[in-house]
Amino acid sequence: MSMHDIDPTMNPQEFWEQRYGTSDRIWSGNANAVLEKVAASLPAGRALDLGSGEGGDVLWLATQGWHATGLELSATAVSRAHEAAQRNGLADRIEFLITDLSIWQPSKHYDLVSASFLQSPVALDRAEILQRATQAVAVGGHLLITAHAAPPSGVEKDFERAMFPQPQDDLAALELAPDEWQVITADIWTRQGTHHGNPEPMTFEDSVVLVKRLA
Ligand SMILES: C[S@@+](CC[C@H](N)C(=O)[O-])C[C@H]1O[C@@H](n2cnc3c(N)ncnc32)[C@H](O)[C@@H]1O
Numbered sequence: 121m122s123m124h125d126i127d128p129t130m131n132p133q134e135f136w137e138q139r140y141g142t143s144d145r146i147w148s149g150n151a152n153a154v155l156e157k158v159a160a161s162l163p164a165g166r167a168l169d170l171g172s173g174e175g176g177d178v179l180w181l182a183t184q185g186w187h188a189t190g191l192e193l194s195a196t197a198v199s200r201a202h203e204a205a206q207r208n209g210l211a212d213r214i215e216f217l218i219t220d221l222s223i224w225q226p227s228k229h230y231d232l233v234s235a236s237f238l239q240s241p242v243a244l245d246r247a248e249i250l251q252r253a254t255q256a257v258a259v260g261g262h263l264l265i266t267a268h269a270a271p272p273s274g275v276e277k278d279f280e281r282a283m284f285p286q287p288q289d290d291l292a293a294l295e296l297a298p299d300e301w302q303v304i305t306a307d308i309w310t311r312q313g314t315h316h317g318n319p320e321p322m323t324f325e326d327s328v329v330l331v332k333r334l335a
Pocket of ligand 1: 132136147152170171172173174176191192193194197219220221222235236237238239240244
């Protein structure tokens with residue numbers, strides 16, 4: 121489906137329920153490459169995933185020894201993620217909670233807070249959510265924000281350019297106090313992948329922001 125076919129005024133919960141309802145599974149089930157690369161260099165601890173979808177990142181973190189929580193708007197996606205955790209014997213290290221991040225207030229601290237492709241063609245207070253996410257990071261912990269910074273190569277016409285945040289946009293949204301945070305990465309990482317079942321490889325540009333809480 122082209123992004124131009126979507127009504128941007130649609131209620132976000134209805135939109136994402138409908139989107140997850142189009143198929144038994146809409147994502148690959150694998151962890152995102154950026155998360156794997158970043159988390160592999162960190163000691164396992166407590167992780168929080170914002171907009172966890174069908175749970176690919178949370179499930180992978182649990183296999184690496186993390187205790188991980190996923191927050192997600194769609195009940196269908198949460199139910200799939202929960203089933204996958206049970207099926208893979210990871211349920212004791214994983215929690216998935218149906219949560220609307222637009223009204224979420226952090227109440228715990230995590231060693232890693234991650235938001236992978238927390239992007240939506242309907243209403244999403246992305247900058248406010250990312251700013252609030254800083255409050256969920258423990259001292260010594262990391263916040264990782266991965267986003268599509270451009271449409272996949274070859275299908276640019278299907279997308280509105282405004283949907284694609286750049287690393288500097290996401291970094292600015294965090295409003296970090298310089299003496300409390302270290303910016304480790306704010307850059308575009310390029311990878312090859314496929315898009316919605318099309319076997320043709322495409323180039324993806326990921327905006328990657330990784331910051332560490334010092335105090
Ligand atoms: C592009 S998907 C990415 C899913 C997952 N992080 C991944 O990488 O496979 C965006 C996700 O954000 C979720 N989402 C959108 N708005 C949300 C909100 N207000 N609160 C919580 N989740 C939301 C959607 O339901 C969807 O699962």
